[in-house]
Amino acid sequence: MSRTQHAALWHASGSLAGAVIVGVVVLGTGLVASRPDLACLAVPLLVWAAWSWQGRPRGEAQTECVIETAHRVTGESPCLTAALRVSSDELAEFVHARTLVGGTHRRNAVLDGRSEAPLSAVVPARHSGPCEVLALRYRLVSADGAFITDPTPQQEAERIIRPQIVPLPQLLLPQRLHGLTGTHGSTRPGDGGSFRDIALFAPGDRLRRIDWKATARLARRPGDLYVRRSFATSDATAVIVMDTGDELGEVVAEWTRGRVDKTGLTSMDAAREAAAAIAVAYTQSGDQVALQNLALGSRQVRRGSGDRHRERLLATIAATRPHGVGMTHRRAPLVAAGALVFVLSTFFDGEAATLAAMWSAVGHRVLAVDTLPPGNRAGLTPEQATAHTIVMMEREDRLRDMEAAGVRIVRWADAAGLPSRNAQFSALARERAR
Amino acid sequence: MTKSKPSIRIAHGIPSATVHIGVGAVAVLLSMATVTVPFWLIVALALAVAAAAAPRLHMAWALMVLLAFAQLSHPPLLTDWRPYVLMAGLHLLHVLASMSLAVPLRGRIALSVLGRTLRRYLVIQLPAQGLLIIVLALLTPAGVHAVWLAPVGAAALVACAATLVLPIVRDRE
Numbered sequence: 001m002s003r004t005q006h007a008a009l010w011h012a013s014g015s016l017a018g019a020v021i022v023g024v025v026v027l028g029t030g031l032v033a034s035r036p037d038l039a040c041l042a043v044p045l046l047v048w049a050a051w052s053w054q055g056r057p058r059g060e061a062q063t064e065c066v067i068e069t070a071h072r073v074t075g076e077s078p079c080l081t082a083a084l085r086v087s088s089d090e091l092a093e094f095v096h097a098r099t100l101v102g103g104t105h106r107r108n109a110v111l112d113g114r115s116e117a118p119l120s121a122v123v124p125a126r127h128s129g130p131c132e133v134l135a136l137r138y139r140l141v142s143a144d145g146a147f148i149t150d151p152t153p154q155q156e157a158e159r160i161i162r163p164q165i166v167p168l169p170q171l172l173l174p175q176r177l178h179g180l181t182g183t184h185g186s187t188r189p190g191d192g193g194s195f196r197d198i199a200l201f202a203p204g205d206r207l208r209r210i211d212w213k214a215t216a217r218l219a220r221r222p223g224d225l226y227v228r229r230s231f232a233t234s235d236a237t238a239v240i241v242m243d244t245g246d247e248l249g250e251v252v253a254e255w256t257r258g259r260v261d262k263t264g265l266t267s268m269d270a271a272r273e274a275a276a277a278i279a280v281a282y283t284q285s286g287d288q289v290a291l292q293n294l295a296l297g298s299r300q301v302r303r304g305s306g307d308r309h310r311e312r313l314l315a316t317i318a319a320t321r322p323h324g325v326g327m328t329h330r331r332a333p334l335v336a337a338g339a340l341v342f343v344l345s346t347f348f349d350g351e352a353a354t355l356a357a358m359w360s361a362v363g364h365r366v367l368a369v370d371t372l373p374p375g376n377r378a379g380l381t382p383e384q385a386t387a388h389t390i391v392m393m394e395r396e397d398r399l400r401d402m403e404a405a406g407v408r409i410v411r412w413a414d415a416a417g418l419p420s421r422n423a424q425f426s427a428l429a430r431e432r433a434r
Numbered sequence: 435m436t437k438s439k440p441s442i443r444i445a446h447g448i449p450s451a452t453v454h455i456g457v458g459a460v461a462v463l464l465s466m467a468t469v470t471v472p473f474w475l476i477v478a479l480a481l482a483v484a485a486a487a488a489p490r491l492h493m494a495w496a497l498m499v500l501l502a503f504a505q506l507s508h509p510p511l512l513t514d515w516r517p518y519v520l521m522a523g524l525h526l527l528h529v530l531a532s533m534s535l536a537v538p539l540r541g542r543i544a545l546s547v548l549g550r551t552l553r554r555y556l557v558i559q560l561p562a563q564g565l566l567i568i569v570l571a572l573l574t575p576a577g578v579h580a581v582w583l584a585p586v587g588a589a590a591l592v593a594c595a596a597t598l599v600l601p602i603v604r605d606r607e
Contacts, residue, residue: 015532018495022528026502037510037517040566041502044525044558050597051558077438094547096536102440108541109444115546123440144529144551145536261440 002067002157008140008149010057010091016146019049052146055091061140061149063088067157069133077124080159082134084119086111091147092140098151103132104261113140127260128163128272130321132156162318163272168281169425174365176338177234183286190232201225236287237303239335240275240317243345243352244268244295247322248372252388253379268322270371270412271344275317278342283310291316292333294345294352295323303336332358340365343407346372348391353398357405366407367428370399374415447542454539457530458486461497464523468504468516478504485531494531498524512570521566525559 023045030039066085072078080102086095092113099107102123109119121134135156140149177186185193198214201224209227218226248255249263275291282289283305290303291313301309301316332355335341341359343366345352353368360366375392377385399409408431410424419427461482469475478500485494501524508516529551537543 013532013535014492015528015535018492018498018531019528022495022498022502025499029503029506033506035506035510036569037566038502038505040517040562040569041505041521041524043565044521044562045498045528047558047562048525048528051554079438093550094536094544096538098538099442101442105440107442108450108538109442109447110450110537110541110543110547111444112544112546114550119442119444121440121442124438139536141536143554145532145534148536 001069002155003064004155005062005064006152007060007062008152009060010140010142010147010149013141013145013148015144016049016052019045019052023049048144052143055143057089057091057142057147061089061092063092063140063152065136065138065152065155067134067136067155069157069159071125071159071161078161080123080125080131080133080161082121082123082157084121084134084136086113086138088113088140090114091142092149093143094141095138096141097136097138100132100135102261103135104259124261125161127266127269128161129268129318130158130160132158160318162314163269163276165280166273166277168277169422170429171281171285172340172365172367172425172428173236174238174338174340175363177236178338179235182233182235184234184236186232186234188232188234189229191230192233193231196229196231198226199229201227235305236282237290237336237339238278238282238287239290239292239303239339239341240278240313241292241294241333241341241343241352241355242271242275242317242320243343244271244293244320244323245351246324246346246348248346248348250373250376251379252375252377253384264376265373265413267346267371267373268320270373271369272317272320274342274344274369274371274412275320276314279310279313279317283307283313288336289313290336290339292335293320293323294329294355303339329355332362335359335364338364340367342367342369344369344371344412346370347395347398347402348372350398353402356402356407360406368399368402368407368409370409370411371413373413442542444542444544446545448545448548450537450541450543451539452548453530453534453537453543454486454489457489457494457527457534458482460523460527460530461485461494464501464520464527465497467523468501468508468520470504470507474500474504485527486534489531489534492531494527494534498527510570512567517566517570518563521562522559525555525562529555 023042027039027042030036064087068083070081072081094113095111097109097111097119099109101107101121111119123133125131135154137151137154139151173184177184189196198211201210205227210225211228214226247266247268249266251262251264254263279289286305288303288305291301293300301313328351341364343352343356347353347370356366356368377388380388403409408428410421411418412421414420462479465475465478465482469478478497481493481497481500484491485497501520505517505520508514533551
């Protein structure tokens with residue numbers, strides 16, 4: 001809910017002066033010309049002027065504006081709604097509100113100032129993340145428009161829409177697991193994992209690990225005891241690195257215009273969806289997840305696990321918005337040792353690709369998630385089409401360089417003629433198993 | 435995802451262009467009804483269009499003066515409908531023109547706003563119509579002009595101006 005209070009100064013709109021001038025001229029002419037019928041025509045105007053002057057507002061108008069937003073998911077068309085209430089002193093008879101609905105559509109509304117001026121806005125929920133629902137400036141108007149205030153400063157109400165949680169096809173694991181507890185089988189001896197081998201009892205082995213059948217079969221000397229050893233279970237650490245430098249939609253012609261209602265699904269939508277899927281999948285399996293934002297240049301959420309950490313991650317991911325091209329990193333941001341690094345980017349500039357290669361070079365398993373949606377080139381001029389082709393070729397080169405540096409690439413949005421997301425994750429899961 | 439457009443809704447709203455169309459309609463009808471000279475009729479229609487299209491030019495009030503002066507070409511008769519229509523029309527034109535200064539051309543307006551304006555209009559208009567009937571009945575029998583009205587009216591005008599101006603001067607001080 002957004003609530004603001006304003007003070008606005010009243011001033012005459014010009015109609016009061018018009019009524020007085022016309023009234024006096026007509027009255028004077030009627031009297032000079034000895035035409036009482038003409039003089040009478042001025043009476044309503046002069047009475048109106050006197051009435052308006054008598055009830056004129058003095059000083060500043062105090063007004064309060066409340067915008068309540070909600071996210072409705074009914075049927076197949078989720079939408080955002082906003083309810084606006086403007087309350088002010090009694091002299092304001094109506095309110096002229098200039099609104100910007102959904103960040104794209106300008107709409108005017110004249111509301112009743114004496115009944116808390118209810119106005120409702122409905123905006124289709126096209127994207128995840130922070131969505132502008134309603135922005136407005138308004139001015140108060142006295143009876144019949146005789147007095148008017150200056151427009152108030154702009155007030156905005158936005159709503160954060162959480163991305164849809166899609167299941168991750170496969171849980172990929174890093175090169176190295178850590179710890180002696182967790183849900184993933186480790187290559188180190190320990191407890192909880194599958195059978196490893198049978199060995200002679202050594203100091204430190206627990207008595208309950210003694211395998212009496214194996215001892216009876218294998219013991220050569222009195223006192224020989226054999227124990228069953230198992231693999232340990234371990235945790236994985238996943239680091240989600242989001243590149244929020246740009247937001248590119250399906251419609252290429254809108255890349256420079258950025259009209260949110262015409263872009264189609266954007267790279268930020270895909271990035272939020274991918275990050276949420278990764279965060280949910282890994283935290284649900286008990287692993288540790290951290291979140292970094294490249295454009296902000298800071299670690300947003302420290303690594304952790306559990307339900308509360310998952311909620312923290314989802315809230316942060318949902319609130320992520322494009323920040324423009326941010327800082328340039330001289331060295332890769334620190335991530336936990338042996339972590340699996342997911343780099344979510346469109347790879348339109350070299351920053352994310354360079355960092356991914358750096359992380360790969362120091363031994364991390366790095367997965368580059370390409371968040372660029374399939375492009376629709378309709379409406380491009382020949383020059384724009386050429387420029388798009390060149391930019392895409394540069395991007396392809398960048399992806400190829402990354403792959404050569406050991407970074408694996410997954411295209412998040414499914415596209416015709418390319419392996420599906422599930423197939424790509426399955427292939428990567430087999431890669432580690434080998 | 436849905437393809438519907440963002441929209442706003444206000445309770446019992448009508449297009450706000452109604453006010454601007456109202457200004458144009460009242461101005462054109464009054465001009466056609468009262469202005470008989472072709473040249474001035476063209477001028478009046480031009481002013482009517484300007485008043486409806488660009489309220490900030492304040493052409494509606496220039497048109498009101500012209501329409502009022504057009505009454506001079508008609509004899510003041512109790513049975514003539516023109517003075518009554520002109521009084522109602524000028525007042526309505528003024529109220530609509532005043533509102534059009536604050537109401538946008540494109541948008542929606544709550545109907546209750548117009549309801550209160552209409553109530554105020556009737557409160558002023560009905561006694562004024564009564565006054566016009568009385569004045570026409572008493573002062574213009576058989577079309578005779580009230581010559582003595584000039585000095586009496588001049589005094590009344592001074593009193594009226596003083597009533598309107600003095601509070602303004604007092605406020606500024």
